[in-house]
Amino acid sequence: NRNQFTEEVVVKKVYDTPETEDFHESNKLLQKLDHSNIIKYLDHGKFDSPETGEFLYIVTEKGDEDLARYLKERQTNHANDNLQEMLEIFVQLVRGVAFIHSQNIYHxxxxxxxxxxxxxxxxxxxxxxxxKTDTQDESISAQKVGTEYYMAPQICIRGCKDRILGNSLDSYSLGCTLLEMITDSSSLTLNGNTLAYNLVKNEESDVHNHIRKVIGEKVAMSKQSCGDLVCNLIQKSAAKRLTARCVLVSVDKILQEISVMKNPTRSRRGKCMVQ
Known part of the structure; x- marks a missing residue:
């Protein structure tokens, strides 16, 4: 019913999924998620007409622009000019991740x-x-889903035997996303392969040296802290990766560092961004 919504929405057709109880229950759960950094799932169901045939659909809020496009528009060879802005955007992303993890949901x-x-x-x-799991320490399926450059080695690289924990998969992806935000997408490869491949097949220290090098070339302030944060997310071991809530604390400290560097005559007692 197009009159049901008062604002423009996104209707996503789902052709390859059968209409099962799981489809309905899964989307009912998503419709219950209520957080400012999670897109609202508004409706779902089945549509059938002579013109289009039969398909399932999902209705969500409509965004104005995605972050990938925004980065292409904003990033230049002087990405350090907008480090604070990138971190403030990243905080919102991490808040959303922390919220879904509190519900035992993993993106x-x-x-x-x-x-x-x-x-x-x-x-x-x-x-x-x-x-979705019942507890946060419950392993999830090894099904290979996601996008190659942001996928943790536990999912995409043979020979990585760690338990597959949902929060650690998202933490790895957060690290790759932040690295791209403060440098550029070319940072997500090393020697022609993904960072995950290099973590498993080569030395983890090589990956971390690469991360610190590209951050050092692009970032003027808080190079050490930014490098530490990204390296603590892009880890071979799932157990060593920071949780989303720990990431919020780390980013808050970096933003305070930047504020002090910009205003050396007065320190900033920042409000912790963990919410």
Whole structure:
């Protein structure tokens, strides 16, 4: 019913999914998510007409622009000029991740293209491959879902035997997303392969040296802190990756560092961004 919504929405057709109880229950759960940094799922169902045939659909809020496009427009060879802005956007993304993790929900495809801005709030979209567990320490399926450059080695590289924990998969993707935000997309490869491949097949220290090098070339302030944060997310070991809530604390400290560097005559007692 097009009169049901008072604002422009996105209607996504789902052709390859059978109409099952799981489809309805899954989308009912998404419609219950209520957070400023999560796109609102508004409706779902089945549509059938002689013109289009039969298909399932999902209705969500409409974003104004995705982060991938925004980065292309904003990033230049002087990405350090907008480090503070990138971190403030990243905080919103991490708040959304922390919220879904508190519900034992794991996105599994965090990347700039799956983040949109709507009325000044950055929101995570595309939960079609999400996983749900009863507890946060419960392993999830090894199904290979996500996007190659942002996928943790536990999912995409043979020989990585760690337990597959949903929060650690999203944490890895957050690290790759932040690295791209403060440098550029070319940072997500090393020696022609993904960072995940290099973590498993080569030395983890090589990956971390690469991360610190590209951050050092692009970032003027808080190079050490930014490098530490990204390296603590892009780890071979799932157990060593920071949780989303720990990431919020780390980013808040970096933003305070930047504020002090910009205003050395007065320190800033920042409000912690953990919410």
């Amino acid at each position: 599994r495809d965090i990347k700039p293209a799956n983040v949109v801005v709507r009325k000044n709030d950055w929101k995570i979209i595309d939960f079609e491959d999400y996983a």
